Amino acid sequence: MAAEERAALERSVLLVDFRHTPTGPAWQVEEADAAGVAAHRALRQRAFVEEQGLFAGSDRDGTDDDPRSVTLVARVTTGTVLGGVRLAPADPGGPDVGWWTGSRLVVAPGAPHGLGAALVTAACARAEAAGVLRFDATVQDRYAALFTRLGWRATGATDLGGRPHTAMTWPIGRLAALARATKSPLGALLGGLHLGGAGFVGDDGAPVPGTDVIAACDAILPSMVERDPEWAGWCGVLVNVNDLSAMGAAPLGLLDALGARDASFAARVLAGLRDASRAWGVPVLGGHTQLGVPASLSVTALGQTSRPVPAGGGRAGHEVRLTADLGGGWRRGHTGRQWDSTSSRSTAELQTMGSFVARTGPAAAKDVSMAGLVGTLGMLAEASGCGAVLDVAAVPRPAAASLGDWASCFPGTAFLTTDVPGAPVADAGPATTAVCGALVPGAGVQLRWPDGSLTTAVPGPVTGLGPA
Missing domain, CATH: 3.90.650.10 (PurM-like C-terminal domain)
Incomplete structure (x- = not known):
C-alpha cells in the first residue's frame, strides 16, 4: 500500500472513535401498557397517599375510569417504571371539547435528573397530537417554577389536600400560527387594490362594479395538485363555489388555468374538475392549459346576485x-x-x-x-x-x-x-x-x-x- 493511501486510511479511521460504544438514554418516555398503568398507580399511591397525605386511602378518581385517559411512563430498558403522568379530557363523564388536564405526575425516589421535566414535555406533545386546544394542570407550589421554565403559565392559586397549589395552563398556539401563516401578510401585500369596493373588504368574492356579477378566484396548492391531482381538480370547483355561496351568489360558470408536466397528468386534474362541475351543475366555460411545466391549478368562478352578503x-x-x-x-x-x-x-x-x-x-x-x-x-x-x-x-x-x-x-x-x-x-x-x-x-x-x-x-x- 502506498504511503499516501495509508495516510488517507488512517485519517478516515481516526474520524470515528471505536473505543466507546455509543449509548442512548437509560430510560425513555412511552405510552403505558396495562403493566405501565399499574406501575404508575403504585407510584402514585406511595407518593400522594402514603408519603404526602394528599388523599385518604386512594388517589383514584373518575379520570382513571375514563377510556380516553392516557398514561405516559418513563421506563428503563429492563422494564422498570421510574415515573409517569396521566392526561385526559377535563370532564371524565362528558364529551371531549378539546379541553384536557394533566395530573398525577410522579417520579420514583432516586430517578435520574430531568425525568419529571421530560414527562411534562411529553404530555404537552401528546395533548396537542390529540387535537387539544386547552391543556391545564394543578401543580404543587414547589413545582410551579419547573412548569414555568417549561413554558407553562400560572392562571391562579388553589388548595388541594391542605397544601397550596398553582393552576397552570400550557399555551397552545396552533390556531394563531395557522392564521398568521396563511393570512397575516395580506394587508401589506394588497394595500391600494380595489378589493371589491366599499363595504366589501376581506370577502370571498368581489362584486363587479355596475353589474350583479360576483367574481371569485382560488388557486390550489401546487403540492396538492402534484400529490392528488383528481382531488385538486374537485377542490378547484368546491372552493370557488363556496366563495360564491358565501356571498349569496348563484354560480354561473368557471374558468380554469392548469399547468401540468404532460397530457396524462393534466387529464387527471381535469377529470376531477369535470366530475365536480357535473356534481354542482356549474359549467366550465373555458380556460387555459399549459404542458411541460410544474403542476398548478387556478379556477375563477362567476356568480350572480343583486344582494351580495x-x-x-x-x-x-x-x-x-x-x-x-x-x-x-x-x-x-x-x-x-x-x-x-x-x-x-x-x-x-x-x-x-x-x-x-x-x-x-x-x-x-x-x-x-x-x-x-x-x-x-x-x-x-x-x-x-x-x-x-x-x-x-x-x-x-x-x-x-x-x-x-x-x-x-x-x-x-x-x-x-x-x-x-x-x-x-x-x-x-x-x-x-x-x-x-x-x-x-x-x-x-x-x-x-x-x-x-x-x-x-x-x-x-x-x-x-x-x-x-
Missing part, C-alpha cells in the same frame, strides 16, 4: 352561527387537514347547501377555508370591525374529528354567518346549523370553555386589511 356586515352583539356538512370523513392522505363531505353528496344536496346563505340573508357571511374555522371567524370579525368569541362546546363537528383538527382544517362545506339574535335561518339540507358564539367589541378570537373561562385563540386582526 358581505363579510364585513357583522356588528358587536350579533350571534355567530356555523353551518357545516358533518358527513363524510378525512380525505385519504389529508387526515387532520381536509374533510371530504362533498364527494358523496347528490347535486340537489350540494345546491341546497350552496344556496343556504342566499336564502337566509344574514348580516355577514364567510365560508370556512384555509385559515380554518377560527381563523375565518377572525377574518369576518376583522372585516366587521370587532372581535369574536367562539363557544367550543357548541361548535358542530364530526365525531371523527378532534376540536383542534376541526378548528384548523378545510372542512368541505362550512359557512360562518352572523346576525341579530333570533334571526331566522333557512334549511341547509344535510348540513347542521348551530349558534356557537358572538361578535364582541375588540379584536381577535377568544374561545369560551364550559367552565366560563376564555382563552385567546387569535390575539388580534388576522389579515391587516381592516374593517370594510
